[in-house]
Amino acid sequence: MPKNYLITPIKTFNFAKKSMNVINIKSLAKVLTFGFENTALADKAILKELQSLQNLHSDFIIDDEVGFLLEKICEKSNDIRLGLKFGFHTPLSALGIVGQIYQNCSNFMEVLEKMQLHINHLDNINSYQFEITESSIIQKTIGNNEWRNKFPVAERQLVEHNIGFSLRCKREYLGRNVEPLEIWSPYEKIGKTDLLENYFTCPVKFEQECMAVVLPKSMLSWEIPTSNPETLRIYETLLENKKNNDTVFAFKVKQSVSQQFQYSMPTLESVSKMLMLSQRTLQRRLKNEHATFQNIVDEVRLEMAELFLKNTTMSIQEISARLAFDVVNSFIRFFKKYHKNTTPLQYRNENVLKSKT
Numbered sequence: 001m002p003k004n005y006l007i008t009p010i011k012t013f014n015f016a017k018k019s020m021n022v023i024n025i026k027s028l029a030k031v032l033t034f035g036f037e038n039t040a041l042a043d044k045a046i047l048k049e050l051q052s053l054q055n056l057h058s059d060f061i062i063d064d065e066v067g068f069l070l071e072k073i074c075e076k077s078n079d080i081r082l083g084l085k086f087g088f089h090t091p092l093s094a095l096g097i098v099g100q101i102y103q104n105c106s107n108f109m110e111v112l113e114k115m116q117l118h119i120n121h122l123d124n125i126n127s128y129q130f131e132i133t134e135s136s137i138i139q140k141t142i143g144n145n146e147w148r149n150k151f152p153v154a155e156r157q158l159v160e161h162n163i164g165f166s167l168r169c170k171r172e173y174l175g176r177n178v179e180p181l182e183i184w185s186p187y188e189k190i191g192k193t194d195l196l197e198n199y200f201t202c203p204v205k206f207e208q209e210c211m212a213v214v215l216p217k218s219m220l221s222w223e224i225p226t227s228n229p230e231t232l233r234i235y236e237t238l239l240e241n242k243k244n245n246d247t248v249f250a251f252k253v254k255q256s257v258s259q260q261f262q263y264s265m266p267t268l269e270s271v272s273k274m275l276m277l278s279q280r281t282l283q284r285r286l287k288n289e290h291a292t293f294q295n296i297v298d299e300v301r302l303e304m305a306e307l308f309l310k311n312t313t314m315s316i317q318e319i320s321a322r323l324a325f326d327v328v329n330s331f332i333r334f335f336k337k338y339h340k341n342t343t344p345l346q347y348r349n350e351n352v353l354k355s356k357t
Contacts, residue, residue: 066125067151074153081195083157087164088199092172094165097239098122102224103173104232109220111173112137118239126158136181137219139166141211143186156187159211164199166213175225184212250291253282257300265324266300268293302338305331309348316344 074080092099098118105111112130119128127142141162148155163183170178182203183196189206196204256274260266271293272279286292301323308319320331335344342350 067147067154070154070157071151074157080153080156081160081190083159083161084163084195084199087161087166088168090161090165090168092169095122095169097235099169099173100235101232101239102169103226104228104235105173105224106227106229107220107224108170108174108222111224112220114236121239123158125155126162132217132220134217136217137215139213139215140184143210159186162211163196163213173224173226174219174222176222178215178219180213180215182212182214184208184210184214186210249285250289250296253286253291253293254296254300257297258304261300261304261323266297298334298338301334305335305344306347309344310351319344 074082079085092103095102098121101114101118102111105114115128115130125144125147127140127144129140129142131138131140141159143155143159167178167180180200180202182205183200185194185196185204185206186208187206194204194206252275253271256271257266260270260274264270268279268282272282275282277285283293286296304323305319308314308322314322316331317328320328323331325331325334332343335347336342339347
């Protein structure tokens with residue numbers, strides 16, 4: 001093996017990320033459930049919590065909640081290598097639609113390309129990339145430094161889990177054994193023989209820049225036995241529709257807020273009653289879609305203000321009262337906050353000029 005093969009990249013691919021640090025909690029819950037059920041560490045309370053997470057209305061959950069969950073699980077089990085152990089027990093089916101997409105690709109190169117498009121549906125806490133060198137494929141999992149500082153144990157679980165999980169998934173959709181050339185770990189070696197060295201016969205490098213699985217370049221042309229282009233298109237369409245519906249509940253709340261503004265200032269209590277939900281449930285479901293009730297109210301207020309300013313002759317005082325601001329100055333401060341210090345009157349004048357030209 002050439003000594004410089006790891007530092008002579010031909011191509012580097014950075015997988016797309018969402019704007020907010022989120023993770024597909026249903027997939028994570030499935031992964032952890034599989035892990036617990038296949039080890040002697042099954043904890044009934046934890047398994048019950050994981051089952052409830054799989055029943056959430058939204059797939060995504062913000063990173064802090066994932067951190068607290070994983071830290072709690074590791075504390076209860078007194079094991080900081082659970083992620084690594086569980087990876088080998090987690091089947092491809094835990095990836096849901098994304099796993100089906102991989103199974104219907106033509107070859108491993110296409111799998112990597114689809115991964116580049118769809119990985120953010122599963123995990124946006126970590127960064128993912130792969131490099132193709134003269135003799136290898138380097139698949140990297142790069143931890144989030146900010147998140148690592150807050151949840152060091154949780155971060156390790158997500159990163160180390162990807163080693164065994166990615167290799168098991170490859171074996172499933174390729175239908176053949178996969179032998180890595182090398183494993184990289186960003187962590188210090190634990191003990192005389194680290195757990196990674198027990199799992200793999202290939203060289204393991206510790207305290208590296210990131211976690212990585214180094215694979216033979218010849219794998220790029222390996223065919224997927226279950227490849228079906230038509231089925232692949234179907235699953236990609238399903239995934240795209242699913243992505244578009246991630247904030248469907250927040251949209252419902254926004255519609256209710258808009259309706260209530262016709263009569264009075266919407267409140268958490270009034271909108272909850274309108275949707276026949278408890279206030280706590282409404283807030284939880286919005287949080288699952290990384291939204292808040294106040295942000296939705298502000299968004300509706302701003303849209304209505306812009307509409308009134310551009311399309312009516314209502315005075316600033318009338319618009320302020322119509323949007324339930326106590327005093328005009330509060331409305332002006334609110335509007336300037338979202339319009340780069342532009343006042344409502346300036347906004348109206350600018351849009352009147354635009355319409356004339």
